[in-house]
Amino acid sequence: MKQRHWREECGVIGIWNSPDAARLAYLGLYAMQHRGQESAGIVSLHQGKHITHKGLGLVGEVFQDADLERLTGRTAIGHVRYSTTGENLISNAQPLTATLFNGPVAVAHNGNIVNSEVLRQELKRQGSIFHATSDTEIILHLISKNPSDDLLVSLKESLHRLEGAFSLMVLSKDIMVAARDPLGFRPLVLGRKENEDGSWARVVASESCAFDLIGAEYDREVKPGEIFWVDASGEHSELYAESPRTAHCIFEHIYFARPDSVVFGESVYGTRKAFGRQLAKENPVEADVVIPVPDSGVAAALGYSMESGIPFELGIIRNHYVGRTFIQPQQSIRDFGVKIKLNPQSAVLKDKRVIVIDDSLVRGTTSRKIINLIRQAGAREVHLKIAAPPTTGPCHYGVDTPQKAQLIAAQQSIEQIRSYVGADSLSYLSIEGLFKAINRGHNEFCAACFDGKYPTPLFGHEAGA
Numbered sequence: 182m183k184q185r186h187w188r189e190e191c192g193v194i195g196i197w198n199s200p201d202a203a204r205l206a207y208l209g210l211y212a213m214q215h216r217g218q219e220s221a222g223i224v225s226l227h228q229g230k231h232i233t234h235k236g237l238g239l240v241g242e243v244f245q246d247a248d249l250e251r252l253t254g255r256t257a258i259g260h261v262r263y264s265t266t267g268e269n270l271i272s273n274a275q276p277l278t279a280t281l282f283n284g285p286v287a288v289a290h291n292g293n294i295v296n297s298e299v300l301r302q303e304l305k306r307q308g309s310i311f312h313a314t315s316d317t318e319i320i321l322h323l324i325s326k327n328p329s330d331d332l333l334v335s336l337k338e339s340l341h342r343l344e345g346a347f348s349l350m351v352l353s354k355d356i357m358v359a360a361r362d363p364l365g366f367r368p369l370v371l372g373r374k375e376n377e378d379g380s381w382a383r384v385v386a387s388e389s390c391a392f393d394l395i396g397a398e399y400d401r402e403v404k405p406g407e408i409f410w411v412d413a414s415g416e417h418s419e420l421y422a423e424s425p426r427t428a429h430c431i432f433e434h435i436y437f438a439r440p441d442s443v444v445f446g447e448s449v450y451g452t453r454k455a456f457g458r459q460l461a462k463e464n465p466v467e468a469d470v471v472i473p474v475p476d477s478g479v480a481a482a483l484g485y486s487m488e489s490g491i492p493f494e495l496g497i498i499r500n501h502y503v504g505r506t507f508i509q510p511q512q513s514i515r516d517f518g519v520k521i522k523l524n525p526q527s528a529v530l531k532d533k534r535v536i537v538i539d540d541s542l543v544r545g546t547t548s549r550k551i552i553n554l555i556r557q558a559g560a561r562e563v564h565l566k567i568a569a570p571p572t573t574g575p576c577h578y579g580v581d582t583p584q585k586a587q588l589i590a591a592q593q594s595i596e597q598i599r600s601y602v603g604a605d606s607l608s609y610l611s612i613e614g615l616f617k618a619i620n621r622g623h624n625e626f627c628a629a630c631f632d633g634k635y636p637t638p639l640f641g642h643e644a645g646a
């Protein structure tokens with residue numbers, strides 16, 4: 182069977198019972214823009230009908246004031262999406278909407294379904310017609326194949342068919358549902374916000390940083406295997422599936438989530454600093470300064486500096502305004518690509534022994550360019566330290582990690598990588614150190630990108646793919 186590789190990084194939001202539902206969803210998506218930059222969308226619920234606005238681009242580009250005005254109603258769900266290997270099509274923009282037997286249904290999904298191709302073929306054979314190429318449409322088709330007057334019954338039946346990662350928001354004509362796969366790969370959190378009249382809005386988001394922006398309080402995670410819904414009668418929750426373990430994505434803590442979020446019950450900023458501290462314990466080296474690759478290595482570099490006592494400096498300055506419409510110069514200027522974004526400053530680096538910290542090393546191309554620039558800025562020694570173990574496997578659960586052939590640590594020894602990136606030394610955090618730092622058990626997490634232990638069957642997406 183031909184396998185596609187959708188690696189979708191996404192963020193979802195849901196707002197129930199707020200006079201500003203669509204505007205709060207918009208702000209929540211804004212706070213979660215890092216989870217997806219290719220498309221954004223909101224579906225609101227007004228008098229049993231759905232109103233949809235979605236488009237390609239950043240949240241701020243997709244929504245104008247008039248669009249938010251049009252998204253009336255006290256309930257809304259929203260989505261931001263990024264996909265490298267999937268086409269960047271408007272038909273893939275979410276929430277996906279359909280009119281089913283019992284009225285309108287909208288789905289916003291974060292995560293990858295690993296048995297999507299098996300399900301898609303089965304559904305096609307039964308006559309389903311697909312418009313989009315993302316996994317999410319499968320969920321809508323499964324719901325439509327399980328007709329029941331009660332959406333919850335149809336949805337639960339459907340969720341049992343899915344293998345892999347899903348944190349979902351579903352909106353019907355009268356219910357808002359949040360659901361998470363039984364292993365809890367991707368985050369999903371519940372919060373609440375007081376309305377001006379003293380009533381409460383229920384909010385759900387991929388990351389708690391969305392709550393901070395809209396002034397909501399964090400309550401708890403949606404549990405792995407939990408289905409949580411709100412309707413006119415109030416709030417309800419049920420564990421529709423149980424699992425003896427969880428498989429929270431460790432990469433959310435390493436790179437993906439915002440540092441000001443609480444993910445899987447832990448502050449991301451706190452864990453990143455702890456990874457840096459552990460890195461310093463495992464890999465000490467004499468040096469004059471510790472510098473981060475901004476912004477991804479900042480928290481880990483702070484931790485490294487605190488643990489080692491070596492001063493933290495901002496040796497590389499990042500230009501935050503590099504947009505997607507940047508015009509490449511005609512003449513090739515050496516290292517231009519990375520320099521427009523990251524500029525090492527000799528005031529910090531000249532004649533220094535430098536430890537440079539990044540959160541992860543994937544293909545090695547970023548590190549190679551950065552180390553070259555650090556040397557041009559006059560550094561005497563450059564020691565590259567990575568606040569994660571070597572990335573040796575692709576992700577099948579919703580992080581855009583490339584295939585094995587492009588993962589340098591799957592192909593080369595640490596010494597070969599050191600030589601390729603041009604560092605005086607290279608070290609990584611150990612897998613044991615990673616879990617020691619986060620102070621939680623290894624089997625609570627999926628670390629397949631580091632240890633090759635995929636917690637679900639892969640349905641043909643084998644580890645080398």
Ligand code: AMP
Binds near residue numbers: 477
């Ligand atoms: P590379 O040049 O391929 O080694 O990329 C490493 C850099 O990419 C690091 O600075 C990481 O912070 C960043 N990175 C790691 N994973 C991802 C991802 N899934 N999406 C975007 N950037 C990433």
